[in-house]
Amino acid sequence: MKPLILNFLDLSTPEGSFARREPDEALIRVDNLGITRGDGIFETAGVIEGVPLALEAHLARFARSASMLDLPEPNLDLWRRVVVDTAHQMADAGVLTGVKFCMTRGIEGEVSAPTGWALGFIADDPTAVRRDGIDVVKLDRGFRHDVAETSPWLLQGAKTLSYAVNKSVLREAERRGATDVIFTSTDGYILEGPSSSLVARIDGVYVTPPPSMGILPGTTQGDIFTCLERRGLATRVDAVKVADLDRADGVWLCSSTRGAAPVRTIDGNAVPLDHAATELINGDLDARRS
Known part of the structure; x- marks a missing residue:
């Protein structure tokens, strides 16, 4: 990320500005709670030709995380305007870009307004990954699949700045000869990646786990399902057990x-790598406009 x-x-x-x-x-004080405690939220929107993608879905998830x-x-x-402005300023970059927008609780130990910013950046080129695929490992997240209902204070399903665990699991994946991770629950369900949603094709149906299982509602996954349904392909939001994933004839991290x-x-x-399905999905994604 540049x-x-x-x-x-x-x-x-x-009203803000x-x-x-x-x-x-x-710009950020060293006693900002976003730095000292990871006490804040963020979203990252892809940008094509200066247009932020799935912006309304990102904003809705931003507000949901703030509430949690x-x-x-x-x-x-205000946040819509700052993301659009940031994205627009990169319209001529000629490469894949994105906007990461963040809000922290503010200064530790003081009555403070939140701190916020929007950062436009050059994203990594996904061409090779889309073509060649990725190697992943399953790692136990340490919670049951119903943790969001039984223990909402654990903030599963909020997109927070507390990413130490997500970075740790990627290092563990590297130690195991892989590049990414699929989280599983302690009771045998598939969840999500550390920074991605999972879509699997099982018995001809594209399936993704529901947000009620303590995972983020995926903005890209939502767009994928919309595109697949327009093409007459079957989709379903449903629990996926580890044994179900073993039967999949296609798996994507989105x-x-x-x-x-x-x-x-x-x-x-x-x-199995279904190159035709991957090209179809990513072609539809790349054609999006907010």
Whole structure:
């Protein structure tokens, strides 16, 4: 990720405002709760030709995460404008870009307004990943599949800045000779990736686990299902057991900038690569406009 554009927000008033700043400018205090505690939320929207993709879905999830963390309700009109402005400034970049927008609780130990910013960046080129597929391992997340219902204070399903675990599992995947992870529940259900949603094709139906299982409602996954349904292909949001995934004839990890990355091995076992389906899905994704 290479930073290109930074807009910093002033959230001290209900209407708020934002201003262009330099990406390498020092703006965050070291006692900001986003830094010291990971106490904040974020979203990342892919951008094509200066247009942020699935923006309304990202904003809705941003507001949902804020509510789960008891953060002040974000002014979505302000956040919409700052994301659009940031994306527009990268319209001529000529490469795949994205906008990451963040809000923290503010300064630790003080009565403070939230801190917010939107960072425009050059994303990694997904061409090779989409073509060749990825090797993944299944790792236990340590919770039952119903943790969001039994223990909502654990914030499963909120997109927070607390990403230490997500980074840790990727290092564990690397130690096992893989590049990505599929989380499983302690009671044998498939969940999601550390920064992606899972879509599997099982018995001819494209299936993804439901957000009620403590996972993020995937914005890219939502767009994929919309596109598949328009083409007359069957989709379903439903629980997927580990044994069900073993029967899949196609598995994809889906995210805003990478699109649909086909999985070629799980725990060293080969998964069929359907290049035609992958190209169809990513072609539809790349054609999106907000």
